[in-house]
Amino acid sequence: MKSSHASLVKSPLSLAAGALVVAVLAFAQEPQPTEATAAPSSRASVTLFTNVRIFDGVSSELSPPSHVLVRGNKIERISADPIPTDRRADTTIIDGSGRTLMPGLIDAHVHTMMESIQLMKGLTADSGYVNLVAARAAEKQLMRGFTTVRDLGGASFSLKQAIDEGLHLGPRIYPSGATISQTGGHGDFRLPNDVPRDSGAPLTYLEKSGMTIVADGAEEVLKRSREQLMKGATQLKLMAGGGVSSNYDPLDVAQYTTAEFSAAVSAADNWGTYVTVHAYTPKAIRAAVEAGV
Numbered sequence: 001m002k003s004s005h006a007s008l009v010k011s012p013l014s015l016a017a018g019a020l021v022v023a024v025l026a027f028a029q030e031p032q033p034t035e036a037t038a039a040p041s042s043r044a045s046v047t048l049f050t051n052v053r054i055f056d057g058v059s060s061e062l063s064p065p066s067h068v069l070v071r072g073n074k075i076e077r078i079s080a081d082p083i084p085t086d087r088r089a090d091t092t093i094i095d096g097s098g099r100t101l102m103p104g105l106i107d108a109h110v111h112t113m114m115e116s117i118q119l120m121k122g123l124t125a126d127s128g129y130v131n132l133v134a135a136r137a138a139e140k141q142l143m144r145g146f147t148t149v150r151d152l153g154g155a156s157f158s159l160k161q162a163i164d165e166g167l168h169l170g171p172r173i174y175p176s177g178a179t180i181s182q183t184g185g186h187g188d189f190r191l192p193n194d195v196p197r198d199s200g201a202p203l204t205y206l207e208k209s210g211m212t213i214v215a216d217g218a219e220e221v222l223k224r225s226r227e228q229l230m231k232g233a234t235q236l237k238l239m240a241g242g243g244v245s246s247n248y249d250p251l252d253v254a255q256y257t258t259a260e261f262s263a264a265v266s267a268a269d270n271w272g273t274y275v276t277v278h279a280y281t282p283k284a285i286r287a288a289v290e291a292g293v
Helices: 012-028 119-124 127-143 157-164 205-209 218-231 258-270 282-290
Strands: 046-054 066-071 074-079 091-095 105-110 146-151 172-175 179-181 212-214 236-239 275-278
Touching: 119 127, 127 146, 127 157, 157 172, 179 218, 205 212, 218 236, 218 258, 236 258, 258 275, 258 282, 275 282
Parallel strands: 046 091, 105 146, 146 172, 179 212, 179 236, 236 275
Antiparallel strands: 046 066, 066 074
């Protein structure tokens, strides 16, 4: 499935980072100890980068040749002079050979479960297969330098858990859970003969698998919003307008009413978070903003 987010960053500078950025990612993905099991700071793993030029995202210039010491998941010291460190078994020393060291990139709009699979496979394949495809794509994304992504729709909770627990390589995922769509909206992938759907009728396969959910009316939107928050969504995603990968809604249509948007906004606000929307047209954008998105 194709998502309508911006292209991945591929600047000469990010390419120059090359294998060095990949090395940073390896320790960045280590599962973090809980308070009960945390080891003393003296035993935290140590990574020392030597002979690197640092791009910090603030200055337009690279630093002179420098050395960076990372203990656990925190940068402890940056110095132009060599940094003494114990060469223990849990110490990793990486010679940058003058290459660029830079912060991890952040992609604020991805669909981890959908963007690397053909539309028909994504709609019909077993969820296990979809997760395996997404896991491979997540690792590739990490290797491109993206250490954090905001997933704006899809059943990415299991993949996030596997990455957080160190079972698989991938960026940190901030999941939205299932996209919430009106009937005939951008997240409605039912067949024409699936409607009308009786009240209380069983959910479709995509709805049960957590990819998308159809909700009409403020009460239904409120319920589905709360379900995603219960499952661990860090923000919500509603479909406010038409799209290119859905069958029934032209690109220029607006979706959902003020009351329906407000229901989701209320649920998110009570949870200390926010609502995002898929929208192209000024009408769809204004409707969402006026409802508090």
